[in-house]
Amino acid sequence: MLIYGLGFAATTLTSWHLLVTFCSLHVALWMKLFEHKPFDARAVMGFGILNGISIGLLNLSLGFNSVGFYQMTKLAIIPCTVLLETLFFRKKFSRNIQLSLAILLLGVGIATVTDLQLNILGSILSLLAVVTTCIAQIMTNTIQKKFKVSSTQLLYQSCPYQALTLFIIGPFLDGLLTNKNVFAFKYTPQVLFFIVLSCLISVSVNFSTFLVIGKTSPVTYQVLGHLKTCLVLAFGYVLLHDPFSWRNILGILIAVVGMVIYSYYCTVESQQQKASEVSPQLPQVIPCVVVFLLMTYSPQIVKCDPSFTD
Numbered sequence: 303m304l305i306y307g308l309g310f311a312a313t314t315l316t317s318w319h320l321l322v323t324f325c326s327l328h329v330a331l332w333m334k335l336f337e338h339k340p341f342d343a344r345a346v347m348g349f350g351i352l353n354g355i356s357i358g359l360l361n362l363s364l365g366f367n368s369v370g371f372y373q374m375t376k377l378a379i380i381p382c383t384v385l386l387e388t389l390f391f392r393k394k395f396s397r398n399i400q401l402s403l404a405i406l407l408l409g410v411g412i413a414t415v416t417d418l419q420l421n422i423l424g425s426i427l428s429l430l431a432v433v434t435t436c437i438a439q440i441m442t443n444t445i446q447k448k449f450k451v452s453s454t455q456l457l458y459q460s461c462p463y464q465a466l467t468l469f470i471i472g473p474f475l476d477g478l479l480t481n482k483n484v485f486a487f488k489y490t491p492q493v494l495f496f497i498v499l500s501c502l503i504s505v506s507v508n509f510s511t512f513l514v515i516g517k518t519s520p521v522t523y524q525v526l527g528h529l530k531t532c533l534v535l536a537f538g539y540v541l542l543h544d545p546f547s548w549r550n551i552l553g554i555l556i557a558v559v560g561m562v563i564y565s566y567y568c569t570v571e572s573q574q575q576k577a578s579e580v581s582p583q584l585p586q587v588i589p590c591v592v593v594f595l596l597m598t599y600s601p602q603i604v605k606c607d608p609s610f611t612d
Contacts, residue, residue, distance in 0.1 A: 412549060
């Protein structure tokens with residue numbers, strides 16, 4: 303409503319979202335709802351700046367491309383993430399996972415992609431947006447695991463850098479895309495109400511983003527994002543009576559099938575991994591148990607062994 307209905311600037315608004323998120327987390331820290339855990343300042347700064355740049359590039363991609371091509375850009379994030387994690391982190395994605403992701407992307411593509419108007423500048427911006435977004439989301443996961451920090455701790459420390467980056471580049475990008483000066487915008491009571499509302503909602507959105515990526519993976523986060531897209535389309539048709547076609551219905555159904563298959567194989571492979579981590583410990587545990595039982599119930603046998611000493 304605020305961006306599409308009232309024409310407000312998206313990038314600058316995002317910087318305000320992050321600033322409010324930081325202030326909210328600072329209050330939570332003051333109330334001792336979580337513990338501040340400082341770690342590598344360079345990693346935090348680089349991560350925050352990269353995150354801010356990726357958001358700006360996504361907004362530019364939307365501004366210089368058609369909606370259909372922008373949807374293709376979002377779809378490209380999953381295969382790009384899989385490729386980067388495979389090349390640089392040696393992470394293995396089974397064929398079942400790859401197949402389920404392909405089905406998901408096919409379904410979302412059928413449901414959302416309409417027109418594909420290509421241009422050189424828009425394509426370059428989309429490529430940069432995909433790469434920076436993938437790296438930022440992978441870093442969200444790896445930093446939490448490497449430095450053993452929670453999603454709240456990482457978000458609290460990186461928010462100022464993200465907000466500052468977007469606040470610096472935001473007015474320029476928004477002026478380029480909308481031909482409007484964000485500081486000369488007419489701030490009516492309606493605009494102020496939606497700005498405050500969006501900032502409050504952004505706190506939970508930013509927190510849940512870091513939490514989901516940290517607890518699962520960047521790929522799973524993107525899968526959930528496409529699920530959100532399908533739900534928005536479905537609710538828009540049911541509640542708002544938006545125009546809908548059999549192509550949209552078919553695409554959503556295919557996407558849901560892909561999500562179900564992905565969830566199933568993720569669960570199966572997770573259980574198999576846990577079982578493989580437990581099984582090597584069994585040969586070490588069994589001799590210890592046997593010795594303990596012998597010492598408990600047959601002390602005479604043990605003491606008769608010449609190698610036994612008190």
